[in-house]
Amino acid sequence: MEPFSTHTGIGVPLRRSNVDTDQIIPAAYLKRVTRTGFEDGLFSAWRSDESFILNKPPFDRGTVLVAGPDFGTGSSREHAVWALSDYGFRVVISSRFADIFRGNSAKQGLLAAQVAQSDVELLWKLLENEPGTRVAVDLAAKTIVAKDLTVAFEIDDYTRWRLLEGLDDIGLTLRSAELIDRFEAARPGRLPSTG
Amino acid sequence: MGKTLAEKVWDSHLVRRGEGAEPDLLYIDLHLVHEVTSPQAFDGLRLAGRPVRRPDLTLATEDHNVPTTDVLLPIADEVSRTQVETLRRNCAEFGVTLYPMNHAEQGIVHVVGPQLGLTQPGMTVVCGDSHTSTHGAFGAMAFGIGTSEVEHVLATQTLPLRPFKTMAINVNSADGRLRSGVTSKDVVLAIIAQIGTGGGQGYVLEYRGNVIENLSMEARMTVCNMSIEAGARAGMIAPDEVTFDYLQGRDHAPRGADWDEAVEAWRELRTDDDAGFDAVVDIDGDTLTPFVTWGTNPGQGLPLSERVPDPARIADENERFAAERALTYMGLTAGMPLREVPVDTVFVGSCTNGRIEDLRAVADVLKGRKVADSVRMLVVPGSMRVLHQAEDEGLNKIFTDAGAEWRSAGCSMCLAMNPDKLAPGERSASTSNRNFEGRQGKGGRTHLVSPLVAAATAVRGTLSSPEDLD
Numbered sequence: 081m082e083p084f085s086t087h088t089g090i091g092v093p094l095r096r097s098n099v100d101t102d103q104i105i106p107a108a109y110l111k112r113v114t115r116t117g118f119e120d121g122l123f124s125a126w127r128s129d130e131s132f133i134l135n136k137p138p139f140d141r142g143t144v145l146v147a148g149p150d151f152g153t154g155s156s157r158e159h160a161v162w163a164l165s166d167y168g169f170r171v172v173i174s175s176r177f178a179d180i181f182r183g184n185s186a187k188q189g190l191l192a193a194q195v196a197q198s199d200v201e202l203l204w205k206l207l208e209n210e211p212g213t214r215v216a217v218d219l220a221a222k223t224i225v226a227k228d229l230t231v232a233f234e235i236d237d238y239t240r241w242r243l244l245e246g247l248d249d250i251g252l253t254l255r256s257a258e259l260i261d262r263f264e265a266a267r268p269g270r271l272p273s274t275g
Numbered sequence: 276m277g278k279t280l281a282e283k284v285w286d287s288h289l290v291r292r293g294e295g296a297e298p299d300l301l302y303i304d305l306h307l308v309h310e311v312t313s314p315q316a317f318d319g320l321r322l323a324g325r326p327v328r329r330p331d332l333t334l335a336t337e338d339h340n341v342p343t344t345d346v347l348l349p350i351a352d353e354v355s356r357t358q359v360e361t362l363r364r365n366c367a368e369f370g371v372t373l374y375p376m377n378h379a380e381q382g383i384v385h386v387v388g389p390q391l392g393l394t395q396p397g398m399t400v401v402c403g404d405s406h407t408s409t410h411g412a413f414g415a416m417a418f419g420i421g422t423s424e425v426e427h428v429l430a431t432q433t434l435p436l437r438p439f440k441t442m443a444i445n446v447n448s449a450d451g452r453l454r455s456g457v458t459s460k461d462v463v464l465a466i467i468a469q470i471g472t473g474g475g476q477g478y479v480l481e482y483r484g485n486v487i488e489n490l491s492m493e494a495r496m497t498v499c500n501m502s503i504e505a506g507a508r509a510g511m512i513a514p515d516e517v518t519f520d521y522l523q524g525r526d527h528a529p530r531g532a533d534w535d536e537a538v539e540a541w542r543e544l545r546t547d548d549d550a551g552f553d554a555v556v557d558i559d560g561d562t563l564t565p566f567v568t569w570g571t572n573p574g575q576g577l578p579l580s581e582r583v584p585d586p587a588r589i590a591d592e593n594e595r596f597a598a599e600r601a602l603t604y605m606g607l608t609a610g611m612p613l614r615e616v617p618v619d620t621v622f623v624g625s626c627t628n629g630r631i632e633d634l635r636a637v638a639d640v641l642k643g644r645k646v647a648d649s650v651r652m653l654v655v656p657g658s659m660r661v662l663h664q665a666e667d668e669g670l671n672k673i674f675t676d677a678g679a680e681w682r683s684a685g686c687s688m689c690l691a692m693n694p695d696k697l698a699p700g701e702r703s704a705s706t707s708n709r710n711f712e713g714r715q716g717k718g719g720r721t722h723l724v725s726p727l728v729a730a731a732t733a734v735r736g737t738l739s740s741p742e743d744l745d
Binding site for chain 2: 095096097098100102103106107108110111112113114115125148149150153154155156157158159161176177178179180183184187188197236237238241249250252253254256259260263264267268269270271272273274275
């Protein structure tokens with residue numbers, strides 16, 4: 081995973097709450113067995129509507145998505161994160177993220193930055209009034225800056241550290257290989273196996 | 276201070292307690308795999324030269340893509356076929372047991388695990404599928420994971436996780452029963468409507484109370500299945516005699532002295548009297564009636580006896596906007612009685628309501644009746660076992676005599692990755708779990724309902740409960 085420290089890009093105001101992962105990428109795009117190229121599926125139903133925000137320049141070049149509460153609910157599909165990343169998004173800002181989506185983002189280096197809903201509203205107004213406004217996100221400082229607006233965001237310290245370092249989870253876990261062996265050896269023999 | 280059920284299961288699976296901001300490392304007892312969220316995980320293993328650490332704790336089945344007709348033919352959709360074939364190759368290469376299409380044990384992953392007795396109290400169960408919460412009905416800690424986590428579990432049989440908060444959902448009624456015609460699906464839809472799609476974020480839910488205790492194992496699975504629709508990754512129910520009776524004698528359940536030892540251990544798996552929950556929600560079981568969704572998320576639901584809500588009366592700006600959007604998408608007008616909403620399709624099936632008791636409930640309503648001419652009805656068993664059992668009981672005959680289609684096992688129209696889809700603008704009453712825009716086909720409109728409401732709706736042609744048929 082690429083380390084994430086700061087990112088600056090065009091902010092996209094997505095005035096919708098409960099953006100579930102079926103909207104982020106519909107199931108039809110989940111049949112692929114590859115890991116890349118999911119940008120065509122991003123918000124595919126909504127993008128068929130000309131008035132959708134990502135169809136309006138300069139928002140089509142956006143890299144920082146500002147969405148309503150409960151972003152990423154529903155299906156566990158990591159394809160939702162892949163679609164956002166493949167399209168070019170590096171940061172999603174919302175007042176509430178679904179648990180699985182938040183976890184998946186952290187694995188892929190997509191920053192899920194949690195802010196107060198009142199700050200989402202301020203960002204929406206700014207980005208709508210001045211399309212193309214660039215939003216600067218600083219992970220070390222946990223701040224979002226757009227024009228003269230500065231907003232603090234929340235992220236747990238461990239995820240922040242992993243993103244800053246660009247660390248791979250499996251590699252970290254395998255440092256505890258001996259502990260896993262020991263735990264495994266002590267499991268009751270009556271537990272089921274699939275064979 | 277005592278521990279909750281969730282804390283007991285968590286603590287008994289700690290490989291390593293995290294220090295400071297670090298997550299805990301949890302051991303995973305059972306990893307279920309299907310064709311959609313696993314190919315990139317197996318690719319990751321290959322790239323890193325890693326084996327599957329415990330193929331004997333891993334089980335794969337084909338469910339999301341599989342057609343429910345012509346199942347003896349190759350899958351017509353080339354992309355679906357490739358995905359299924361990729362799973363077969365991966366399982367062969369990494370030594371993972373797979374139940375492919377037409378195998379006697381094939382079915383939806385969350386139907387297969389429990390019916391084999393693989394899901395047992397106190398276990399940790401994961402799968403690259405958010406409805407893994409289903410298995411919590413046994414007092415297991417079960418939750419959905421993303422593809423990176425699938426790879427992580429395949430490689431290490433563990434997951435780094437921060438502890439969840441705990442939420443008690445108490446469902447009680449005067450005599451512990453639900454009113455006639457009210458099912459566990461109505462219970463969970465009412466819970467989601469009350470706490471919202473984000474209400475459970477960060478929590479493990481524990482369903483408690485006399486109504487829950489009186490539910491069958493299958494009905495409990497329906498409740499736990501939809502925990503994720505309330506935002507909770509996991510939902511649990513303490514194991515009891517109902518659980519033990521269900522498990523005894525199943526293929527992978529312990530036997531002999533192991534069984535006795537297991538039951539003794541399982542009896543400890545309940546929240547201690549002096550344990551505290553981080554949040555508590557009370558649901559009055561006496562007031563529950565058949566419930567349906569009117570909108571495009573599972574929290575937008577109401578009793579069937581109500582009318583389509585008026586967004587203008589919703590105070591919160593975001594919720595009002597969401598309700599307006601939902602009504603436009605759903606093609607509904609505020610004030611319309613829900614009982615008058617006509618449907619084109621009725622879907623019975625899915626990991627929520629595709630088990631034998633669900634099919635029996637549907638057959639009870641359909642027996643001697645006909646599906647309305649305006650309605651297409653699909654009945655899709657959750658597994659091949661359920662299919663065979665239904666046929667042994669003659670349920671399939673009742674369905675087809677009534678004019679419904681009897682299909683083969685799979686996820687089917689719950690998410691429309693196979694040919695079972697709604698056409699744009701079509702409206703369904705569905706026993707599945709998600710009414711998101713386009714979930715059952717682009718432009719399709721979904722009302723989530725119980726099996727009883729599904730069956731009655733098929734007969735009347737508008738959203739209905741069995742009491743409307745008399």
